[in-house]
Amino acid sequence: AQSVSQHNHHVILSEAASLELGCNYSYGGTVNLFWYVQYPGQHLQLLLKYFSGDPLVKGIKGFEAEFIKSKFSFNLRKPSVQWSDTAEYFCAVNANQAGTALIFGKGTTLSVSS
Amino acid sequence: GAVVSQHPSRVICKSGTSVKIECRSLDFQATTMFWYRQFPKQSLMLMATSNEGSKATYEQGVEKDKFLINHASLTLSTLTVTSAHPEDSSFYICSALPTGGRGNTEAFFGQGTRLTVV
Numbered sequence: 001a002q003s004v005s006q007h008n009h010h011v012i013l014s015e016a017a018s019l020e021l022g023c024n025y026s027y028g029g030t031v032n033l034f035w036y037v038q039y040p041g042q043h044l045q046l047l048l049k050y051f052s053g054d055p056l057v058k059g060i061k062g063f064e065a066e067f068i069k070s071k072f073s074f075n076l077r078k079p080s081v082q083w084s085d086t087a088e089y090f091c092a093v094n095a096n097q098a099g100t101a102l103i104f105g106k107g108t109t110l111s112v113s114s
Numbered sequence: 115g116a117v118v119s120q121h122p123s124r125v126i127c128k129s130g131t132s133v134k135i136e137c138r139s140l141d142f143q144a145t146t147m148f149w150y151r152q153f154p155k156q157s158l159m160l161m162a163t164s165n166e167g168s169k170a171t172y173e174q175g176v177e178k179d180k181f182l183i184n185h186a187s188l189t190l191s192t193l194t195v196t197s198a199h200p201e202d203s204s205f206y207i208c209s210a211l212p213t214g215g216r217g218n219t220e221a222f223f224g225q226g227t228r229l230t231v232v
Contacts, residue, residue, distance in 0.1 A: 044207065104158045
């Protein structure tokens with residue numbers, strides 16, 4: 001069975017600081033990887049996704065993530081955070097097979113102070 | 115494109131009553147839809163996988179008789195919380211997988227339904 005581990009439960013940063021959120025997954029086969037953001041009181045929004053190809057994926061709002069297959073990792077990064085990045089971030093994975101559901105990590109709360 | 119609509123967005127019901135939540139893919143067909151539950155400050159937990167025209171597959175620990183799922187068409191899946199109790203209060207989210215997709219197809223999420231049972 002797949003599982004996703006997000007190491008940081010709550011991250012507190014000042015504006016302009018760099019961000020890296022860890023995500024590791026457990027699955028023996030080929031996977032698809034996703035990062036979602038959930039702003040307070042709002043629904044999920046896709047930040048970026050990896051299916052295949054270049055392991056460095058660029059998403060919206062200046063976010064990027066790098067897939068390191070040997071480490072089963074897909075860490076999310078942003079060079080300079082803004083106050084508006086305050087939100088909950090979820091890493092998710094599913095098997096690269098038709099019809100499989102996403103399995104989510106527990107989420108990381110990011111608080112950015114201005 | 116790729117819009118998934120959930121209705122209602124918020125619902126308050128009395129304990130013991132049933133509530134139906136709809137999940138519609140507005141501009142694509144979805145043979146497979148997924149239902150998740152999210153408790154406050156927690157992650158999304160997969161409840162069940164719904165396939166059009168067949169019985170849903172429930173995750174371990176999810177009561178089939180309590181959370182009835184019907185996927186009667188390629189654009190609509192419904193989740194009915196039967197005999198709701200306060201502990202069923204939660205945020206329910208659906209996602210829809212476009213029909214014909216292969217392993218690298220993205221599923222699209224609805225905006226969620228906040229259920230409060232009083």
